[in-house]
Amino acid sequence: MPPVVRADSYLTLHYRIVLESGPAAGSTFMDTFTGRPATLQLGGGQWSPGMEAPLLGHPEGDCFSYTLKPHEAYGDRNPDLLQRVSRAMLNENAGADAGFTPGDMVEFTAPNGGRYSGVLKEFGDESALFDFNHPLAGITLRVDIDLLGVL
Numbered sequence: 001m002p003p004v005v006r007a008d009s010y011l012t013l014h015y016r017i018v019l020e021s022g023p024a025a026g027s028t029f030m031d032t033f034t035g036r037p038a039t040l041q042l043g044g045g046q047w048s049p050g051m052e053a054p055l056l057g058h059p060e061g062d063c064f065s066y067t068l069k070p071h072e073a074y075g076d077r078n079p080d081l082l083q084r085v086s087r088a089m090l091n092e093n094a095g096a097d098a099g100f101t102p103g104d105m106v107e108f109t110a111p112n113g114g115r116y117s118g119v120l121k122e123f124g125d126e127s128a129l130f131d132f133n134h135p136l137a138g139i140t141l142r143v144d145i146d147l148l149g150v151l
Helices: 049-055 087-094
Strands: 010-019 028-031 038-041 063-068 082-086 105-109 115-123 127-131 141-150
Touching (some): 049 063, 049 141, 082 087, 087 105
Antiparallel strands (some): 010 038, 010 141, 082 127, 115 127
């Protein structure tokens, strides 16, 4: 009998994440089926708990798909995470000579020394508008799995 996925399993798998809603519906966000398989330590924070939960109980060798609503994956979009950042703060974090284009992912240093990223939406003379939501927030996802190994 093959091993089954537990909450602390280490997996070797192929996976594909397809966007099922939003402006890019039908497009593939990530696909390992065309290359090397991935490894995943459940409970290690690599995937959200909601993305890991449907894997539990599946045996090694299983191929399956599941769909996740936004609240089960990366959460709903939070309008409070659309924030204006002053050009002074942007220059402090990226350098005064840095060039930006809407759609760029920009990393910032938090006051506690941590790092966080936002997607540039608008760039003005005095400020820039950033979206600090996870890129997959608010999107329904389909996840295709080929479970190659379970430890």
